[in-house]
Amino acid sequence: xxxxxxxxxxxxxxxxxxxxxxxxxxxxxxxxxxxxxxxxxxxxxxxxxxxxxxxxxxxxxxxxxxxxxxxxxxxxxxxxxxxxxxxxxxxxxxxxxxxxxxxxxxxxxxxxxxxxxxxxxxxxxxxxxxxxxxxxxxxxxxxxxxxxxxxxxxxxxxxxxxxxxxxxxxxxxxxxxxxxxxxxxxxxxxxxxxxxxxxxxxxxxxxxxxxxxxxxxxxxxxxxxxxxxxxxxxxxxxxxxxxxxxxxxxxxxxxxxxxxxxxxxxxxxxxxxxxxxxxxxxxxxxxxxxxxxxxxxxxxxxxxxxxxxxxxxxxxxxxxxxxxxxxxxxxxxxxxxxxxxxxxxxxxxxxxxxxxxxxxxxxxxxxxxxxxxxxxxxxxxxxxxxxxxxxxxxxxxxxxxxxxxxxxxxxxxxxxxxxxxxxxx
Amino acid sequence: xxxxxxxxxxxxxxxxxxxxxxxxxxxxxxxxxxxxxxxxxxxxxxxxxxxxxxxxxxxxxxxxxxxxxxxxxxxxxxxxxxxxxxxxxxxxxxxxxxxxxxxxxxxxxxxxxxxxxxxxxxxxxxxxxxxxxxxxxxxxxxxxxxxxxxxxxxxxxxxxxxxxxxxxxxxxxxxxxxxxxxxxxxxxxxxxxxxxxxxxxxxxxxxxxxxxxxxxxxxxxxxxxxxxxxxxxxxxxxxxxxxxxxxxxxxxxxxxxxxxxxxxxxxxxxxxxxxxxxxxxxxxxxxxxxx
Ligand SMILES: Nc1ncnc2c1ncn2[C@@H]1O[C@H](COP(=O)(O)OP(=O)(O)OP(=O)(O)O)[C@@H](O)[C@H]1O
Ligand SMILES: [Mg+2]
Numbered sequence: 001x002x003x004x005x006x007x008x009x010x011x012x013x014x015x016x017x018x019x020x021x022x023x024x025x026x027x028x029x030x031x032x033x034x035x036x037x038x039x040x041x042x043x044x045x046x047x048x049x050x051x052x053x054x055x056x057x058x059x060x061x062x063x064x065x066x067x068x069x070x071x072x073x074x075x076x077x078x079x080x081x082x083x084x085x086x087x088x089x090x091x092x093x094x095x096x097x098x099x100x101x102x103x104x105x106x107x108x109x110x111x112x113x114x115x116x117x118x119x120x121x122x123x124x125x126x127x128x129x130x131x132x133x134x135x136x137x138x139x140x141x142x143x144x145x146x147x148x149x150x151x152x153x154x155x156x157x158x159x160x161x162x163x164x165x166x167x168x169x170x171x172x173x174x175x176x177x178x179x180x181x182x183x184x185x186x187x188x189x190x191x192x193x194x195x196x197x198x199x200x201x202x203x204x205x206x207x208x209x210x211x212x213x214x215x216x217x218x219x220x221x222x223x224x225x226x227x228x229x230x231x232x233x234x235x236x237x238x239x240x241x242x243x244x245x246x247x248x249x250x251x252x253x254x255x256x257x258x259x260x261x262x263x264x265x266x267x268x269x270x271x272x273x274x275x276x277x278x279x280x281x282x283x284x285x286x287x288x289x290x291x292x293x294x295x296x297x298x299x300x301x302x303x304x305x306x307x308x309x310x311x312x313x314x315x316x317x318x319x320x321x322x323x324x325x326x327x328x329x330x331x332x333x334x335x336x337x338x339x340x341x342x343x344x345x346x347x348x349x350x351x352x353x354x355x356x357x358x359x360x361x362x363x364x365x366x367x368x369x370x371x372x373x374x375x376x377x378x379x380x381x382x383x384x385x386x387x388x389x390x391x392x393x394x395x396x397x398x399x400x401x402x403x404x405x406x407x408x409x410x411x412x413x414x415x416x417x418x419x420x421x422x423x424x425x
Numbered sequence: 426x427x428x429x430x431x432x433x434x435x436x437x438x439x440x441x442x443x444x445x446x447x448x449x450x451x452x453x454x455x456x457x458x459x460x461x462x463x464x465x466x467x468x469x470x471x472x473x474x475x476x477x478x479x480x481x482x483x484x485x486x487x488x489x490x491x492x493x494x495x496x497x498x499x500x501x502x503x504x505x506x507x508x509x510x511x512x513x514x515x516x517x518x519x520x521x522x523x524x525x526x527x528x529x530x531x532x533x534x535x536x537x538x539x540x541x542x543x544x545x546x547x548x549x550x551x552x553x554x555x556x557x558x559x560x561x562x563x564x565x566x567x568x569x570x571x572x573x574x575x576x577x578x579x580x581x582x583x584x585x586x587x588x589x590x591x592x593x594x595x596x597x598x599x600x601x602x603x604x605x606x607x608x609x610x611x612x613x614x615x616x617x618x619x620x621x622x623x624x625x626x627x628x629x630x631x632x633x634x635x636x637x638x639x640x641x642x643x644x645x646x647x648x649x650x651x652x653x654x655x656x657x658x659x660x661x662x663x664x665x666x667x668x669x670x671x672x673x674x675x676x677x678x679x680x681x682x683x684x685x686x687x688x689x690x691x692x693x694x695x696x697x698x699x700x701x702x703x704x705x706x707x708x709x710x711x712x713x714x715x716x
Contacts, residue, residue: 238522308559312622314520316572316629317549326571327561423562 050404054397060186060199061141061149063112063175065091067120068134079124079131084117088139095180096171107168111175113140115188115200140188141181143198143391145172149183152390163390189398193364194375194383198391201384203402205366209279209359209374210348210406212367216283217290217347222340224287225294229336232295233302234324253292260289261356269357276358277373285353290343297339301332334418341414345407351378377403457486459704460693462682464492468633468663469514469551474528476509476518483509487528487689489682491633496655496664498678498695500671502710505684507667511635514665515551516544532632549576552626556638558618560610560625565602568610568621569593572629588628596624597654616647623654627662634658636666640673652677671711675699683707 067087074082092108093099099108116139123137124130140146144163147153149172153164164172175181193205236242264285268274274281305328313323354360360379367374375383377399384396463470467490476484484506491497491514499507509518516537518524530537537547549572560568569589572578579585589606593599598620602613610621619639626634636655640648655664655677668674674681674695681698683691683706691704702708 306559308555308557309561310520311517311553311555312559312561312625313571314517315515315548315553315555316575316625317545317547318571318575319545322575326575331562 047404050397050400053394054399054401056150057189057394057398058186059150059183060188061146062138062182062184063116063141063145064136064138064180064182065112065116066094066134066136067091069120069124069131071132074131079128080121082121082124084120084124087120088112088116096174104167107165108171111142111145111168111171113142113199114197115140118200138182138184140199143389145181146199147390148172149181150394189395193366194362194380195364198387198389198395201392201395203377203380203399205363206375206377206380206399207402207406208367209282209363210377212279212370212374213282213286213359213376214344214348216279216370217286218340218344220283220287221290221294221343225291225340225343226298226336228291229295229298229302230324230329233299234328235320249292249295253296256352257289257350258352258356260285261353263288264353265356275371275373277361277363278371279367279374280370281357282354282359282374282376283370285357286347286350289350289353290347293343293346294336294340297342298332298336301335301339302328304335305331330421331423334421337417337421338414341410341417345410348406348410349378349403351376351382354379355382377406458488458689459691459707460698461680462489462689462692464490464495466493467491468493468533470529470531471513472529474510474513474526474530476506476513477525477527478509478521479523483687484513484689485687487684489689489692491663491665492680493663494659494661495680496659496666496678498674498681499665499667499684500669500674500681500710501684501690502686503669504686506687507684508637510684510689511637511665511667512553514633514635515548515553517548517553519544546576549629550631551633551635552629552631554619554622554626554634554636554639556641558615558622558642560613560618560621562609562611564607565610565613565621566606568625569628572625576629578629592624592628595627595654595658596620597650598624614647616643616650619643619647619651620654623651623658627658631662633663633665636664638667638669641669648673671699683710685710 065088068090069087073084073087076082089105089109092112093105096108099105119137119139141149144153145168148155148164148169153162155162155164155169159166172181188200189202191204192200192202195201232242232245236245264281268281268284269276274284309327309331310323313327314320318326354376359374359376360383361373361375362383363373363375365372381396381399381403384392384399469491471490472488474484474487475482487510489497499511501507512518512521513526513530514537518526526538532547532550535542537551561571563571566589569592570585573585573588579588590599590603593602598617601617602608602621610618613621619642623634623636623639640651643651652673655666658664666674666677678695680692681695682689683698683702683704685706691698691702691707693703698707699711702711
């Protein structure tokens with residue numbers, strides 16, 4: 001081939017065109033970097049806001065009380081019927097003997113959480129010999145005290161607008177100087193369920209609910225999704241019926257999740273009679289939602305296995321099923337797992353369908369199994385975000401942190417699994 | 426339905442192929458193929474085979490035998506149906522949607538397209554080596570052991586080891602890989618991979634081995650090794666090889682079949698085909714007027 005004058009490799013036109021090509025490449029690269037930068041900036045902004053507003057929830061203000069468990073507080077045989085509230089009050093009055101009058105007393109009592117009485121009750125039930133003894137104990141402070149300590153209450157406001165009155169403020173200071181007020185690690189947040197009192201509210205119920213729900217979802221959707229994908233991809237005849245199924249699966253993946261919630265309400269709860277608000281029904285609904293995602297991902301990864309591998313296996317006389325299970329599936333597995341984890345992560349963050357099946361209920365007890373009423377993490381976030389108390393704001397952020405932690409954990413597992421099952425070529 | 430072949434070459438029906446300068450009589454037997462497609466003691470026989478992809482006819486009325494202990498080469502221009510015909514012999518075409526085979530193909534007198542025939546043992550008896558080396562992404566050992574394992578050919582681990590070793594020796598690969606049997610087969614060079622695939626095919630002791638352009642991705646040295654190997658394997662197996670390199674066909678095969686646009690034009694002894702073709706199309710191809 002004879003290069004013509006204008007396309008000669010060293011002609012000015014050629015060099016110019018070359019430069020233009022490099023410029024186009026350069027500007028495309030810059031655009032890409034810009035896009036990544038903007039995305040990262042948003043992410044950093046989001047994460048830092050959540051962390052900033054949420055980390056304080058992991059600490060909580062505690063008050064040290066000197067309690068005396070006099071026998072007179074336990075008139076009944078049943079120790080649970082003891083007047084624990086009275087014990088706490090007596091301890092407070094002994095610290096501030098000058099307090100008198102109903103209003104004043106109530107203000108004083110409002111410094112300590114209702115949880116103090118529950119804590120005493122738990123201790124006495126665990127060890128009845130405590131009755132008749134005196135000891136010191138750290139109990140959670142009321143949420144308003146906690147907010148004050150965390151700097152969320154502006155004492156310059158007029159007294160009527162504040163949740164902490166002047167007298168209370170004085171007493172809090174007294175307690176603080178006396179070493180009876182302390183910020184401690186908030187164990188309650190990790191060990192208890194929801195509560196009307198922010199200082200007693202915890203994430204465990206929702207976390208366990210989410211965990212049980214996801215277990216059901218995984219156990220149902222992974223085998224079903226993979227089996228469906230294998231059948232459709234490897235065994236199903238190529239006809240209008242399978243085409244129809246394929247189109248419908250793709251459509252299902254795009255159905256708004258709340259519809260699945262309604263479907264679950266109608267079928268699982270009303271028709272099958274599965275108890276509402278339970279991880280079982282939640283898992284079933286999320287399975288419906290996750291299945292299409294898993295099927296599509298699994299089919300894509302089956303499709304990406306080169307046909308030469310199938311031919312090789314068939315060529316040595318492997319049957320269809322041996323070909324699929326010995327050769328195709330191991331190569332497709334990493335992709336399937338990734339798709340499954342993405343589906344599970346979606347399910348973990350899903351709120352709307354759970355609202356439909358009653359997992360939005362206020363649940364204090366920590367679920368012990370698949371058929372106990374439970375909340376789920378995103379629903380818990382929704383509930384707390386909706387609560388008027390100032391102290392729930394930080395709980396909301398803290399719950400989001402926990403949810404993100406779950407997600408990161410799941411993604412880490414996905415990466416690990418992919419690495420582990422990946423077959424090198 | 427009229428096919429491409431019919432419309433392009435209506436003027437050259439096989440029976441009318443012109444006489445060459447040589448004094449050979451043009452053979453025009455019932456199958457419409459010139460030469461000697463049949464042998465006395467065939468391993469496989471094909472009679473009146475038609476292959477369709479949907480409505481298109483890719484092979485028309487092919488009849489040919491595969492003898493025991495011979496290498497049969499198939500040559501012809503690209504797209505003439507060599508691979509299609511080869512894949513009929515172990516029913517690999519079953520996996521192609523819309524592909525239909527008519528006529529009769531037998532292996533040791535059993536009709537392999539009979540409904541009662543199971544393709545799994547059939548493919549163990551008629552092995553295949555593909556154009557692109559396609560070892561399993563498993564260890565070298567497992568690549569070879571897979572066939573014997575699924576067919577239950579060996580009773581013990583020791584026996585399996587032996588099969589793996591003899592297959593690799595036969596494929597001329599043993600010395601190169603004996604210390605790295607646990608390494609992945611995909612880590613070998615192209616030529617080694619192809620020999621691994623041949624070893625994998627012979628590990629199930631087939632009767633016939635089909636090879637579809639086994640050397641097309643290899644350099645001359647690797648090609649020479651595989652050709653040597655084919656010559657050795659002939660003592661035990663029947664081999665049907667598709668090739669684009671005519672010299673290769675001339676070197677390794679005893680008989681050669683020439684395909685043209687879906688027709689089996691001529692079959693004969695390799696020497697005769699390359700020195701004295703009887704059909705004009707064969708002659709044109711061999712002398713390089715096509716392709
Ligand atoms: N899966 C298929 N579906 C439809 N048509 C096919 C299919 N495979 C092959 N064909 C057609 O059948 C004819 C023969 O193809 P084949 O692959 O057998 O040719 P070939 O002789 O092996 O060619 P090459 O030498 O290039 O490999 C071609 O016209 C091709 O287009
Ligand atoms: Mg071919």
